[in-house]
Amino acid sequence: MGDSLSYWHLISNASLLVKLVMLVLVGLSIATWVFIYERRKVMNTASAKFSEFEERFWSGIDLAHLYRQVNANPDEVNGGEVLFRAGFKEFSRLRAQNVTDSDAIMAACQRAMRVALSKEAERLDAHLNFLATVGSTSPYIGLFGTVWGIMNSFLGLASVAQVSLATVAPGIAEALIATAMGLFAAIPAVIAYNNFSARSDKxxxxxxxxxxxxxxxLHRQTHILANQNKKQGA
Structure with missing residues (x-):
């Protein structure tokens, strides 16, 4: 390809609106890769920390002792630890208040864990909507720039006495660059969204x-405590 038809030459000679479309697509592409890197780091960290905490939880350690350990240095990005602290905190609070109704205790603990799980879901799914939006709209943004560029090219041909491929090709080529840039922004966003969405769901x-x-x-613990209270009251 000669210098007169280099990519930079085609972009620089595009109309103002097409240039704005390309600039928007470049910005979306950069933001997409930033979020891909950030989400990848979050997912990897969340998976590793959950596996580590789950191993500690099932190691046979006393739950009260484990709660004191994690509560002394809480890790807000460890989903398993966050759920454990929420549930055991509610369990300890109700036990300190001498609540003996096992159903009430379990309902409160499960409600606390559901709230913690909802917050964790928000953290894991952050920026996924942006990736989905970029993946679905970028091709259309690029297509809009292409249509506009081709329309201007054909309008320019109206003032040309003799039309040849040499006069048509540059205008169409610069317009098609917008579509290519739209696909360049959309494809990684779609792949990343599907990947991170699946990992988040898992x-x-x-x-x-x-x-x-x-x-x-906790349900077994509440029944044990209820039986002990009954024996003490007998």
Whole structure:
């Protein structure tokens, strides 16, 4: 390709609106890659920390001792720890108030863990809507720039006495660059959205299973405490 038809030459000679479209697409592409890097780091960290905490939880350690450990240095990006602290905190609070109704205790603990799980879901799904939006709209933004550029090219041909491929090709080429840039922004965004959405769903599913297992342990604890209170009251 000669210098007269280099990509930079085609972009610089595009109309103002097409240039604005290209600038928007470049901005969306840069933001997409920033969020891809950030989400990848968040997902990897969340998975590693949850696995580490789950191993500690099932190691046979006393839950009260584990709660004191994690509460002394809370990690807000560890989903398993956040759920554990929320549930056990509510359990300890009600036990300190001498609440003996096991159903009331379990309802309060599960409600606290649901709130914590909802916040964790918001953290894991952050910026995914942006990736989905870029993936679905960037091709149309690029197509708009292409249509506008081609329309201007054909309008310019009206003042040309003799039309040849040499006069048509540059205008069409510069217009098609907008579509290419739209696809360049959209494809990574779609791939990243599908990947991170699947990883988020898997992570939240693991947290839900952990919350159910932890709730079962707390349920047994409440029955043990209720039986002890009955024996003491007898």
């Amino acid at each position: 992570m939240l599913g693991n947290l839900e299973v952990f919350a159910e297992e932890f709730a079962s342990i």
